[in-house]
Amino acid sequence: MQRRLESGETPPVASIPGRPSDPGPTRPLATESAARQWPPLARFIAAEQAIGERAEARGPLAHFAYEFVRFGIKQGWACLFGGLMLALLIATHLFYPKGAALARYDFLVLAAVAIQIVMLWLKLETWEEARVILVFHVVGTVMEIFKTSVGSWIYPEPSLLRIGGVPLFTGFMYAAVGSYIARVWRLFDFRFTRHPPLWALGLLAVAIYVNFFTHHYTWDARPLLFLGAASLFGPCWVHFKVWKEHRRMPMLLGLFLVALFIWLAENVGTFTAAWVYPSQKGGWHLVSLGKLGAWFLLMIISYTLVAALHKPQPMPDSLLRSGEKCPGGADEGALLRLRLPNSKAPSPRPSPPRGEGGVAVIALHLQSSTRAEVGAFVDVVERE
Numbered sequence: 001m002q003r004r005l006e007s008g009e010t011p012p013v014a015s016i017p018g019r020p021s022d023p024g025p026t027r028p029l030a031t032e033s034a035a036r037q038w039p040p041l042a043r044f045i046a047a048e049q050a051i052g053e054r055a056e057a058r059g060p061l062a063h064f065a066y067e068f069v070r071f072g073i074k075q076g077w078a079c080l081f082g083g084l085m086l087a088l089l090i091a092t093h094l095f096y097p098k099g100a101a102l103a104r105y106d107f108l109v110l111a112a113v114a115i116q117i118v119m120l121w122l123k124l125e126t127w128e129e130a131r132v133i134l135v136f137h138v139v140g141t142v143m144e145i146f147k148t149s150v151g152s153w154i155y156p157e158p159s160l161l162r163i164g165g166v167p168l169f170t171g172f173m174y175a176a177v178g179s180y181i182a183r184v185w186r187l188f189d190f191r192f193t194r195h196p197p198l199w200a201l202g203l204l205a206v207a208i209y210v211n212f213f214t215h216h217y218t219w220d221a222r223p224l225l226f227l228g229a230a231s232l233f234g235p236c237w238v239h240f241k242v243w244k245e246h247r248r249m250p251m252l253l254g255l256f257l258v259a260l261f262i263w264l265a266e267n268v269g270t271f272t273a274a275w276v277y278p279s280q281k282g283g284w285h286l287v288s289l290g291k292l293g294a295w296f297l298l299m300i301i302s303y304t305l306v307a308a309l310h311k312p313q314p315m316p317d318s319l320l321r322s323g324e325k326c327p328g329g330a331d332e333g334a335l336l337r338l339r340l341p342n343s344k345a346p347s348p349r350p351s352p353p354r355g356e357g358g359v360a361v362i363a364l365h366l367q368s369s370t371r372a373e374v375g376a377f378v379d380v381v382e383r384e
Contacts, residue, residue: 052243067242074242078184080124082176084115086268093272105159108169125179132305133178139301140174141166143212150216153277177262177299181306188240191315196232198308204228205304208297225297239315246315259296266291
């Protein structure tokens, strides 16, 4: 006969033959709505949750549509700084008065500074993220000074706030990339499988940055850099949470898609004459696809800086969705946990085995992530 537990007492860990006992609590996954990180959005959490629950109740198609829309909104929110900068480029190109006392480029600098201050004031970015973004701002500005000096592109309009041939607003365009990566990391609660070590990413980032300068005088090492990026990120999967469950995609695919959108944004920048490539002096046309590769490599520098701040967390084996395999061959039910008090227990499947007294131990899979310790856990079933 099993001893009955007193109120509030945690049930003991049941040992499983052939498996080590529970080593203790594991780092929980954050499952609260990411909107709680930003007070202006927190008031909408309950209403948005109700919309999601209704969509889920209507079936798989409505559930998919809801998550698809939610994914797009979260991506747009992560792009807030970059989106505002692009809006400013378009608006000033169309409406900024010619011959104004304050040059267009200088207005863009002041506007970018104001946006950054407001984002920090509203806690849309943390000070730690702002410092990392500032580093990428400086890295980008230094490269801009060199690139304009060798004629890679030009800034055709006059301005006062500039270094050499580089208006200071350009550093904020690089900072927008860092801001996006930092914000999307938190919004989608990134977890990783087989993430490359940070020291290796650091070496790759340094090599990429150096090559942006040296390829003007020596052999362009980009083929080797692309190979290095593929070898480091090829085995890696990024797990991102749109709503309740973490979805996943190959890390290389995710980086390529981000680089593609940056390339599209650069076409907006050149269309608004914010900067001009030599081939565009006779008239605007799409930026060459070769720049897509350059942005892919440059983004790795920004990603490395943000990764050094956030410290990539592995995706626990127990929280991989059904059918996925973990590194080393263990299945997704291998990590067993205790159900916490007050957690909502789902219906077990399969039904617990019945035997001669004692405790039946079964591994359960949750269909929602309403608590931090979701996934496989042990439910102790007493028999009278």
